[in-house]
Amino acid sequence: MKTVAELTERLSQLHQQTRETPLFNPVFQLSLDLSRDLEGGAISLDDIESMIAELECQSLKSRAKRLRHNLSPVSQDANVEAVRDACEHGEFDTFKAQWEHPGLHAVFTAHPTFLLTPEQTEAVATSASSDAEISDAACVANAARPDITLRYEHRRAMLAIAHAQDARDTIVGQSLAKAQELWPDKWFTAHPLPFRFASWVGYDMDGRTDIKWFDSxxxxxxxxxERLDRYINSLEKVDAEHPLLETLRNAAVYSHKRTTDFRADLSDPAALSAAANTLTADHPHKLLSLAPLIDLLEAEAQGADANRAIGLKTVAAAMRADGLGMGWIHFRVNSSQLHNAIRRRIDPDNTLDLGSKGAMATLRELLENVRPLRSNFAALAIESSTAIRQFLAMAQIIQHVDGDAPIRMLIAECEQPSTILAALYFSKLFGIEDKVDVSPLFETESALEHGGRFLDALLSEEIYQNYARKRGRVAIQTGFSDAGRFVGQIPASLAIERLQGRLADAMRDNGLTDVAALIFNTHGESMGRGAHPGGFKDRLEWPLSPWARRRFVRAGIRLEPEVSFQGGDGYLHFATPELALATLTRIATHRPSSTDPDAPTDQFYRRTDISLDFYRAVRSNQRNHLESQTYSRALTAFGLGLLNNTGSRVSRRQSDLSADRDMNLRQIRAIPHNAILQQLGYPVNVISGVGTAADGNYEDLASLLTESERGRQLVRLVRASNALASIKTVAAFGELFNSAYWASRPYRGTEGHLSDACEVLAEYLTKDDRTGTFRRLASRLRVDALKLHRLLDLIPDEEPHPEREPVRRSIGALQALRLTLLQHMFIKAVSVPAFSRANDISRDDVLEMVFTLRVDDALAQLRRAYPTSFPSVDDFTVDEPSDYPDGDGTGYTQIQRDYIDPLERAYGLSLRIGTAIANEFGAHG
Structure with missing residues (x-):
């Protein structure tokens, strides 16, 4: 078998055998067929790479096709027309209400989700940006992966935001042009602001210590x-001689110089002092507010002809939206960091329970009596507390970079109102209370379960109410990543939805209907980072459902929805001008900030006798997995070795070799956790528990899920995930560690040349537990899947996808190829001769590194043990003669060629397979 066609045909034949032998595993059998061919010389790694490249190409084309389908139409003319059509409904006041408040805040975040290389991203995006057939132009195989540093992530975020800004300018310009046609006497009083953009790349300190304050x-x-440069370009297009251009150009030159100052290493006090003094000194070009420029542009527009006025107002709208930056920024800290900081002020002996009434009373008094303190860069440099350092950094940004744009302070794992009061105290202490939106993050199971009481308590605080009215909003963040990992994707979505409803109730009950509700949904894994695979409408409604929106509309509260576009997946939506405009147009036409308040109640929320039991049952099943040693061991069987490095933030805490065996799931972050599930073949966090929840009540639950729009949305997610899942693949991974398999493989002389290697593997793996672990997990998943299929049979499939079966075969072929490569790696690892030159690490250690796919570590040890380059006596100019060494000292070249290099190549190919599988799932984590 040397072609993908032969591979998938063979897999189809093998699948037929499961009718005769239910325990037969076609994926593993195909990998054995391939492994025999590879080890016997019938095929080579070159042949395997060729098949991987073809499947890789299919996966890239699949991603491009899916992206275009979700955003279509993608042509700029079609989307311009859609924007103009959206302006025609209602009177001028309706137009202003629709366009003058952001329909969405889009936050460009960066977690480990940069799976595709820049070349692959460009190829996919370009293919998706037109109506032409998706061709092999989308395929960039084996592109070199860049080092994904924080600066790399920031640059990619800025490129995406730049396209988003251009698309927003088009939408603003077209909406104004349409308004000018419809209401020629008053259109110029409109001030469109349909979108805001923000980023936390470079400012998110939660879970990382590698970002220095001067980096931010x-x-x-x-x-x-960069933003000043872009304002200059925009204004030049309106009038190349505009008098404000000189102001903007001078400010841009000044800002570029200050950027250079702060791109240096400022850990030395002298260097910091020089950079800080230059930035803080008065300077005629130190532009800190765009408000005067916006007023001038708006005033000039009133007396200008229509085209010039539209151009000037579009530039002013961009300035109003973004301020002196590419968008707003989000700092993020962990609640524990804030607790440590506030204890220094109120509880130096660490005896006070910060969740107690006493702590709240102390914080109220502290807030009432606080007097703002001046701060400078020296104070920032010497501050040891992460949380206080963030507030000091924000104060310097507001004072010396942009005095207009507010800054979000996101607080992870926030479960106590006192944490918010502590954040308000520090913002008030450093004089930035009127520019900082403090936002608790609800993501852990405990935070979601008790979040309603948290919000009731916080919003009843008079100090917080006054703060919210000053800021004009109540801001919260709901996260799907850790929630989806520890609660399950479906229970997480339902729990977050209820929490959002509780926020509407708390705001109404505490008289806060005069401020907006800003809800930042960080989307989360689902089957990728896009929140839902069922289309763009589902993507928008999954994190903030129509039911939740109606709670705010009916309470008379203006809603400001905010979502994240994360890393590779999110930035693809803004990778070209066409995609950026299509994305924002779809959002503008779906209008996620509004809903029909009179829409009939979805039965999913009325029939809580069924839906609540469903939620609890799925959540219980997911919790059982998380608490199970079987699940934990299977998920960590290969460490993180199935995944490419896709981000600058580490995916897990460091641990030594012996700790890998007992790695706790909490050591793995949410993105790699869910990515591993996809690579193992079964997205447990999406599918598992739905079938079990239906047990004994199939008809009633099926009826509810069929007649409910929310229920059908849940089913669409489950179907999409289940269509790509394979329990046989999960079981196949366990067979790699089956001692009996290796002992039997050369049985009857079929592969005599592998006898020694198989014997070593068989003996070594007699003590390994992974075969039993994967078998037990597969058995549990099968029982639940049987019940799931029984439920799905009762629910009509709204969007049958006949192309999914070929996709399943392609994924099966990819998995079989990877299992073949893993077997090749195991064989090569045990075939390496005993160590000679370096003996401070055992052979078993190196084998275990390979078995857990810490291949880079294993290769480093093998190359240290078997070097192929040595210092020569000829390198030295000594006078005394020597007859030693008497050999050439290069005997390890063959070991490098026959064992170490193939091991490295096989692992590289397996990572490319991982990319292709992630593409088929629509994931970038």
């Missing part, structure tokens, strides 16, 4: 310089 200042200065 440097990033913000670079964003200011």
């Amino acid at each position: 200042i440097g990033f913000r200065l670079s964003e200011k310089a």
Whole structure:
């Protein structure tokens, strides 16, 4: 078998055998067929790479096709027309209400989701940006992967935001043009602001210590310089001689110089002092507010002809939206960091329970009596507390970079109102209370379960109410990543939805209907980072459902929805001008900030006797997995070795070799956790528990899920995930560690040349537990899947996808190829001769590195043990003669060629397979 066609045909034949032998595993059998061919010389790694490249190409084309389908139409003319059509409904006041408040805040975040290389991203995006047939032009195989540093992530975020800004300018310009046609006497009083953009790349300190405070200042200065350059370009298109251009150009030059200052290493006090003094000194080009420029542009527009007025108002609208940066920024800290900081002020002996009434009373008094303190860069440099350092950094940004744009302070794992009061105290202490939106993140199971009481308590605080009215909004963040990992994707979505409803109730009950509700939904894994695979409408409604929206509309509360576009997946939506405009147009036409308040109640929320039991049962099943040693061991069987490095933030905490065996799931972050599930073949966090929840009540639950729009949305997610899942693949991974398999493989002399290697593997793996682990997990998943299929049979399939079976075969072929490569790696690892030159690490250690796919570590040890380059006596100019060494000292070249290099190549190919599988799932984590 040397072609994909032969591979998938063979897999189809093998699947037929499961009718005769239910335990037969076609994926593993295909990998054995391939492994025999590879080890016997019938095929080579070149042949395997060729098949991987073809399947890789299919996966890239699949991603491009899916992206275009979700955003279509993608032509700029069609989307311009859609924007103009959206302006025609209602009177001028309706137009202003629709366009003058952001329909969505889009946050460009970066977690480990940069799966595709820049070349692959460009190829996919370009293919998706037109109506032409998706061709092999989308395929960029084996492109070199860049080092994914924080600066790389920031640059990619800025490129995406730049396209988003251009698309928003088009939408603003077209909406104004349409308004000018419809209401020629008053259109110029409209001030469209349909979207805001933000980013936390470079400012998110939760879970990382590698971002220095001056990195954040440097990033913000670079964003200011870039945005000023873009304002200049925009205004030049309206009038190349406009008098405000000189102001903007001078400010841009100044900002670029200050960016250079803060891109240096400022850990030395002298270097910091020089950079800080230059930035803080008065300077005629130190532009800190765009408000005067916006007023001038708006005033000029009133007396200009229509085309010039539209151009000037579009530039002013961009300035109003973004300020002196590429968008707003989000700092993020962990609640524990805030607790440590506030204890220094109120509880130095660490005896006070911060969740107690006493702590709340102390914080109220502290807030009432606080007097703002001045701060400078020296104070920032010497501060040891992460949380206080963030507030000091924000104060310097507001004072010396952009005095207009507010800054979000996101607080992860926030479960106590006192944490919010502590954040308000520090913002008030440093004089930035009127520019900082403090936002608790609800993501853990505990936070979601008790979040309603949290919000009731927080919003009843008079101090918080006054703060919210000053800011004009109540801001919260709901996260699907950790929630989806520890609660399950469906229970997480339902729990978050209820929490959002509780926020509407708390705001109404506490008289806060005069401020907006800003709800930042960080989307989360689902089957990728896009929140839902069922189309763009589902993508928007999954994190903030129509039911939740209606709660705010009926309470008379203006809603400001905010979502994240994360890393590779999110940035693809803005990778070209066409895709950016299509994305924002779909959002503008779907209008996620509004809904019909009179829509009939969805039965999913009325029949809580069924839906609540469904939620609890799925959540219980997911919790059982998380608490199960079987699930934990299977998920960590290969460490993180199935995954490419896709981000600058580490995917897990460091641990030594012996700790890998007992790695806790909490050591793995949410994105790699869910990515591993896809690579193992079964998205447990999406599918598992739905079938079990239906047990004994199939008809009633099926009826509810069929007649409910929310229920059908849940089913669409489950069907899409289940269509790509394979329990046989999960079981196949366990067979790699089956001692009996290796002992039997050369049985009857079929592969005599592998006898020694198989014997070593068989003996070594007698003590390994992974075969039993995967078998037990597969058995549990099968029982639940049987019940799921029984439920799905009772629910009409709204969107049958006949092309999914070929996709399943392609994924099966990819998995079989990877299992073949893993077997090749195991064989090569045990075939390496005993160590000679370096003996400070055992052979078993190296084998275990390979078995857990810490291949880079294993290769480093093998190359140290078997070096192929040595210092020569000829390198030295000594006078005394020597007859030693008497050999050439290069005997390890063959070991490098026959064992170490193939091991490295096989692992590289397996990572490319991982990319292709992720593409088929629509994932970038």
